[in-house]
Amino acid sequence: MEKKYIPHAEVPVVEHCNLNCDLCNCHSNLIDKSYYPLEQFIKDIDNLSKHVHFGFMTFMGGEPLLCENLDKYISYARDKKMAEIYRVLSNGLLYKRLSPQLMDTIDVLEISHYPEMKDSEKVISDYLKPLSKKHNFTYYIKSIGYFNEIDTISISEGEAQQGYHNCRRIVDGCCIFNGYYYKCMRPKTTNLYLEKRHGIKLDKDLRITDGVKISACDFRSRLEAYISDTKMMDSCKYCLMGLEHDVSFVTRMKHLALQRPYLIRTFYKNHILYHSFKKIKSLVQFDEGAHSSDKGLITTSIHTAGKKY
Numbered sequence: 001m002e003k004k005y006i007p008h009a010e011v012p013v014v015e016h017c018n019l020n021c022d023l024c025n026c027h028s029n030l031i032d033k034s035y036y037p038l039e040q041f042i043k044d045i046d047n048l049s050k051h052v053h054f055g056f057m058t059f060m061g062g063e064p065l066l067c068e069n070l071d072k073y074i075s076y077a078r079d080k081k082m083a084e085i086y087r088v089l090s091n092g093l094l095y096k097r098l099s100p101q102l103m104d105t106i107d108v109l110e111i112s113h114y115p116e117m118k119d120s121e122k123v124i125s126d127y128l129k130p131l132s133k134k135h136n137f138t139y140y141i142k143s144i145g146y147f148n149e150i151d152t153i154s155i156s157e158g159e160a161q162q163g164y165h166n167c168r169r170i171v172d173g174c175c176i177f178n179g180y181y182y183k184c185m186r187p188k189t190t191n192l193y194l195e196k197r198h199g200i201k202l203d204k205d206l207r208i209t210d211g212v213k214i215s216a217c218d219f220r221s222r223l224e225a226y227i228s229d230t231k232m233m234d235s236c237k238y239c240l241m242g243l244e245h246d247v248s249f250v251t252r253m254k255h256l257a258l259q260r261p262y263l264i265r266t267f268y269k270n271h272i273l274y275h276s277f278k279k280i281k282s283l284v285q286f287d288e289g290a291h292s293s294d295k296g297l298i299t300t301s302i303h304t305a306g307k308k309y
């Protein structure tokens with residue numbers, strides 16, 4: 001049977017992080033330590049490689065450079081020709097720990113540069129430039145000045161279904177983790193978020209009910225049914241990702257103004273709220289395009305458990 005093409009797969013090799021960002025979309029700020037075991041990843045790739053082919057595979061976290069044998073995950077996927085491009089998405093705190101083996105296996109390294117980084121983007125870039133030539137990979141450093149808040153416990157079923165219907169995540173890609181294929185990364189931590197943040201205990205484990213078990217003997221038919229299902233997952237009831245279209249341009253700009261007041265001037269004229277933008281190009285892009293809120297101001301800190309790493 002012909003393999004199914006999926007443009008993008010996210011692979012959280014570790015769930016924990018050495019940063020502790022308030023509005024972490026991956027809920028890494030709630031997780032002490034958790035790995036996607038290499039043995040399980042190998043089993044998953046063995047099964048997946050019979051059925052799907054990815055455009056990009058993004059090895060991420062939490063913080064993927066906390067995974068000491070990250071190169072082995074990528075090499076294995078590469079040997080199995082799972083994808084066209086192999087990318088690592090890191091917060092960059094450990095950029096000096098990139099091993100030659102790891103750099104040899106990746107095509108792209110993307111660094112999210114957060115305010116907590118003591119090294120400037122230029123310092124990191126100067127370090128990476130010669131290495132990227134030597135080991136033949138491309139790197140990007142993206143300045144992150146805010147987070148989109150996507151956690152919620154307050155949307156209706158109708159809104160959640162609408163969000164699922166709109167959600168780019170399920171068109172573009174998937175997440176594979178610990179024996180399961182998911183439409184996005186949310187099912188693996190939604191129970192945890194609800195319990196830890198709100199004391200809500202669901203009667204279902206969404207890590208099981210919102211995904212497809214990769215080792216299932218009828219995996220391919222389950223996968224087809226799962227991908228084409230027009231009904232939302234339970235995880236969507238706690239996620240604002242797909243409701244991005246409901247957030248107006250003005251709201252987004254207001255959000256930016258709150259964070260970078262020196263860039264944006266807001267004024268009223270004839271009952272209309274205007275915003276004038278200066279140096280707008282230096283603002284970070286709305287890459288995920290999700291719902292933004294006034295609470296979305298970036299707050300990061302070195303993880304309290306960071307010393308362990």
Ligand code: SF4
Nearest residue numbers: 017019021024062091
């Ligand atoms: S750097 Fe921040 S947003 Fe990224 S995974 Fe770590 S805690 Fe989450």
Ligand code: SF4
Nearest residue numbers: 167184186236239241
């Ligand atoms: S709305 Fe959220 S939980 Fe639902 S598919 Fe999109 S990202 Fe995943």
